[in-house]
Amino acid sequence: MHFAPSSPIGIFDSGVGGLTVARAVMERLPRESIVYFGDTARVPYGVKSPDTVARFARQIAEFLLARDVKMLIIACNTMAAVAYEEIRAISPVPVLEVIDAGARTAVARTRNRRIAVIGTPSTIASGAYLEAIERHDDSGMFIAAQACPLFVPLVEEGWLDHPVTRLTAFEYLTPLLAQNVDTLVLGCTHYPLLKPMLASVMGQGVRLVDSAEAVSERVEDLLRAMDLENPGPGEPEHVFHVTDVPQRFREVGERFLGRKLGTVLVESI
Amino acid sequence: MHFAPSSPIGIFDSGVGGLTVARAVMERLPRESIVYFGDTARVPYGVKSPDTVARFARQIAEFLLARDVKMLIIACNTMAAVAYEEIRAISPVPVLEVIDAGARTAVARTRNRRIAVIGTPSTIASGAYLEAIERHDDSGMFIAAQACPLFVPLVEEGWLDHPVTRLTAFEYLTPLLAQNVDTLVLGCTHYPLLKPMLASVMGQGVRLVDSAEAVSERVEDLLRAMDLENPGPGEPEHVFHVTDVPQRFREVGERFLGRKLGTVLVESI
Structure with missing residues (x-):
């Protein structure tokens, strides 16, 4: 796995909720590219057992790491609560969480x-x-x-x-x-x-x-400290991966993101 | 696959909701054994896309058919709405749905x-x-x-x-x-x-x-028509398979079932 200052930030959640984190990061750091992963086929995680949540979280982290992200943000309180240490153990890049x-x-x-x-x-x-x-x-x-x-x-x-x-x-x-x-x-x-x-x-x-705002401040601090801010030039890319496109996905997603969703890719993990 | 009048009825749902169907079947047909499957790791299905729901439904039906059920009951409106024909196509036993x-x-x-x-x-x-x-x-x-x-x-x-x-x-x-x-x-x-x-x-x-009541009446009619009622002797068995044991699972499950849950087995499908 290879990453550079121009690499994207990986943000993930069990569904669309983490788009509030993506939004806060976009607003604070408009030059950064983002790869978002929302596990919409298995949402919500909030009522599942810790073992199941940790297993799902590992699968998603591996998916994003394979896309050479320079940082992982666990934009899901449930996963942060039960799977942070496990994800940190498999991640060669810094892991922040909400x-x-x-x-x-x-x-x-x-x-x-x-x-x-x-x-x-x-x-x-x-x-x-x-x-x-x-x-x-x-x-x-x-x-x-x-x-x-x-x-x-x-x-x-x-x-x-x-x-x-x-x-x-x-x-x-x-x-x-x-x-x-x-x-x-x-x-x-x-x-x-x-x-x-x-x-x-x-x-x-x-x-x-x-x-969401709190973690975006931490992202800014850490990118600066590690000299990993995207130097440009070129427009940042925002790509959204989901495991399912449920009813009203765009409507709900855009309410969370506060803007139009661009490219949405459906993945099976 | 081999089934007999003493074989169990397979009932499945995306989670605990189908326990209201299991309850209605238990009350109407107290001599029948039941194998229940609730996909608690991936619940709810109600907001997922038809393709995803159909894929999950096939996996569950195959799990129950491998346990020699004499009948399948789709105790989930969402799966019944989008996957009934597909399940009927793979099932050698009758399929009823809510x-x-x-x-x-x-x-x-x-x-x-x-x-x-x-x-x-x-x-x-x-x-x-x-x-x-x-x-x-x-x-x-x-x-x-x-x-x-x-x-x-x-x-x-x-x-x-x-x-x-x-x-x-x-x-x-x-x-x-x-x-x-x-x-x-x-x-x-x-x-x-x-x-x-x-x-x-x-x-x-x-x-x-x-x-739930309506489908239990249909189950009774069909078992009688096909001469597949459990002739006894012996106590009926009720076994519950789930894909996750979430927070408060027993409490919520027993509220739906209206009695104590017996054996609960956790499966990965």
């Missing part, structure tokens, strides 16, 4: 040292955010965690500020409000689309941490 | 000849219920169809009569109420768990058709 990035930003932003994390059931059950926050600050912050399994299907339905979504948010978030947190980590790549609604439910005193 | 059974019962029950069908996006987009209803009555009944993508995650969250679920149901069902239908087909194996709530939203004038 959980560490989100945790780091949350630690930097909290003032009262009380942080809440929301995510899929498997991300929350893994305790990965708790571990990551404690890795960045071991002085015993208060951390509350809440699984929000309905947010992903609500986002995919496009009910971003629908009364149903708002009522669901109150159900999930009221216990967190009672804990007097000042920072809420959006621990799932689908959640940035709910940001305005979540901000209004949590109120002005709570800062939202978007892991 | 859509034809539900359509037949709806045609028999409607009085004003106005039927509504609800299901996942892919089941509704396939038009399979429309086709099946017209196969049983070609005199031009009025048929309304509505995709309800959030019902599956709401059922799996256990919010069977939660205000969020009720509000979601009003959102999806109000257009159907306006059509003056007298029969509502629950075109997804998850929906029987919402039956009391759906009945109250639709009101007394609307009959609900549960495809």
